[in-house]
Ligand code: SF4
């Protein structure tokens with residue numbers, strides 16, 4: 001994979017090529033300072049005591065011991081509340097490429113500007129969770145942090161989870177973002193909300209509006225569609241494909257387990273949604289699958305779509 005200068009980028013000195021061997025969906029923690037009512041995780045888990053399983057050097061050593069270059073999608077919970085988050089990103093980005101999923105509520109996100117080369121960060125998914133954001137001082141801080149990161153050269157995509165309430169008032173938020181020169185990408189709601197299961201529970205009218213809003217954001221933000229030359233894994237430009245529900249990948253050949261894994265807060269590694277263990281990064285027992293296998297589980301559709309593509313199904317020489 002070749003990463004190039006992002007049209008949305010700024011002052012970074014990005015390397016002309018940048019390769020990774022394995023991508024990880026890394027749940028650094030499950031604790032979060034927000035309580036979104038559509039969150040995958042219940043309040044008890046979001047409010048659980050933050051567990052630290054390694055410091056920045058410990059995590060860096062663990063990834064280095066694999067002798068692979070990683071694309072680390074750092075998520076949670078809210079990853080920026082992890083102690084020494086900025087230092088963790090700085091340390092990991094020396095050898096690996098990061099992507100970060102954050103609600104931008106913690107000042108640690110600003111630390112990236114001085115500590116991390118934007119050329120080592122594929123993209124930042126800045127998730128605007130409106131109800132929780134409005135309880136904490138409004139949109140201004142969120143917009144200011146998006147702009148601060150973009151001006152520093154990071155590719156930032158602002159997104160909004162589309163509950164039916166947000167579909168109804170989306171244009172209000174879209175206009176606020178446009179007034180700052182920013183796109184706001186609709187994100188299809190998946191899972192439980194208000195006793196209903198989405199996206200199945202969207203009305204026909206909701207679906208029509210959703211598709212319009214998704215297309216409008218993609219057109220507005222077209223220059224940022226391939227940060228560093230490759231679409232972001234959480235590819236908000238293809239969100240329309242999820243409006244009627246994700247595809248079923250059962251039985252399809254997938255590189256998950258060999259080119260992609262899920263990492264848990266304690267360093268344990270799994271293929272994707274499965275409970276089949278692939279070892280633990282922190283105790284040096286990681287053992288990736290040697291080759292792609294048929295899908296026998298389900299997971300986040302962004303990763304499913306990416307790792308069933310032909311370019312990821314070739315067996316890599318070790
Ligand atoms: S910010 Fe994310 S992890 Fe936190 S409660 Fe909201 S959806 Fe859940």
Ligand code: SF4
Nearest residue numbers: 249254272295298304
């Ligand atoms: S659930 Fe998705 S990532 Fe996992 S094996 Fe199936 S297609 Fe691949």
